[in-house]
Amino acid sequence: MSPNIRIALRFLTAKRRSMIMSLVGIVFGVGFFIVTQAQTSGFEEFFIKTILGTNGAIRIEDSMQDTLRSMSSDGSTFDFAHRDNVRYVEGVAEPAKLAQAVAQFENVTGIAEVVTGVTLVRGSLRNDSARVFGVQIDDILKVSDLSQQIVFGHLNDFRINPTGLLVGRVLANRLGINVGDPITLEAVGQMRHYRVSAIFETGVSDIDRQRIYMHMQECRSLLQKPNGASFLQIAVADRYRATADAAHMQETLHHLVTPWQAREKTWLEVFRALRVSSALTVSTIILISGLGMFNTLAMIVMEKTKEISILRSMGYTRKDIAHIFLWQGAIVLIGGVILGWIFGAAITYGVSRLPIRIRGIFSTDSFVVAWSVWHYLAAATTAGVVVMLASFIPARRAARLEPGDVIRGTSQ
């Protein structure tokens, strides 16, 4: 053990109670930092998992057309959206070819064509509007968590029944329908009868209130859209590459391609703000501990001027003296961080067991936490910066003491 660490350890005992208070503050600060990050990240992670499991990582919709080329067309009528200087023709005209091209992207793991449109639903209690999604069941299962979202009924019933429907839970409740009940959909002036095969719940209230899945051919027929698709829903292996992949796809495929990060930007910003806000709030505990640490070390410097001078007279350099005080901070920091990690992990586990029912942007019946080593490193870094800053000033002051002045002052 270096002489400086040995002296630092002994000096710590001089202010044991104050040091323990600082240590406890760091333990609480680090622990609460970890648990708040675990919660906010956990809910954020769960939200991302939910949206990826419902709407996929990437959506390709609306082909892009050059403005001048559109202007010089032969006058036939197009439905298009005008955004900035690009014209978007709604829908995907050649979904099969587009899917083939998309499949070339390394990160893509699944592609599903979707035809969608608005219908009027007649239930036993009331009528309501809904959005039907025409899908190939095997394709949509590759790009969503639909199989895990079924809460009543069975997916196989839907698979084998061409007129079967998968109905969102909130919509089913509003309409007063259950699995096996008949249901009537009205669209484009025609009315057709179906049967509820299963009821699903994504946890996203907007989706659960208005979405109905049906077989692709039946949907085309109902909406009278024999060709094309409304959009392609795509799953990827690495979700964090979705933005780059989407930009690349948009560039090469001339379609509007939206990654999940852009689609859910608002909620992601809310989660980010919550995470930063909670980190800042909890960091004040660490900050207060740092102030306590500063006070204690400053007191030790004042009380130990004679000892510092005698160490200097023995040949301990200014750097050694500074290190002795920095080590005191470091020792408390290391102890506080390790105990804080254990404390943080324990409360994170405890919180994950707390029941709480949340519906709206996702569905959960208990607190969701994320276990990430980065939370522990971030807590340790925050505590490290605060404690070492708090130790630096007293350490510098101790190092600047002139031994001659101190000894002269006490010996004359």
Next chain:
Amino acid sequence: MNPASASLDLAISCIGVHRYLGTGEARVHVLRGVDFEAERGKVHAIVGPSGCGKSTLLYLLGLLDRADAGEVWINGQSMSQTDDLARTAIRCEHIGFVFQFHFLLPEFTALENVMMPMRKLGRLSPEHMEARAQQLLVDVGMGDKSLRLATQLSGGEQQRVAIARSLANAPAIVLADEPTGNLDQKNSAQVFELLCRLARENGQAVVLVTHNPEIAHRCDAVRPMRDGLFI
């Protein structure tokens, strides 16, 4: 003149040292061109009334302070151009201090206090450091109390431990500021005898500041001081 060339026996010397203390109207000319030299193996006493500049000179000789003018030589090497790091290294290796109020580190045992300069110098293995520290404590009559904390020792005992500590790195020079000033007559005599014996045995130059004429009289050389000058 380089005092080293004058005599190889000189461990420490100074020429024309001036030192001012305080600022503004409180500024005092404490040392007014002092010359001093100390030979190896001899005990030198600096005597004089309080405030005459004895301790200030001692701290300048011990490189704990810097002169406003003049030169200090340690083992023939001029200290005037050395930086703080070099002066600290010289203190560690060549100078041992004994202060009036012993200044042991209270959180450490007598043995650990004596080992502290050795740990800084880092020349010996931990086992050798401990053995040497124990031997030094035996030499000063504290062998049986080596594991006691400094706070568990009497004033005289602490001063003896401080002497052992000052000798830890076998320095060429031992500077003692009123080493017996805080002790009763019996302990004063013991501490002084100890310093003299060790200095002669080890060939060290001992410079001590004292008010005690009896002790000064028994030193090899006595330099009376008044108003910042030797008389």
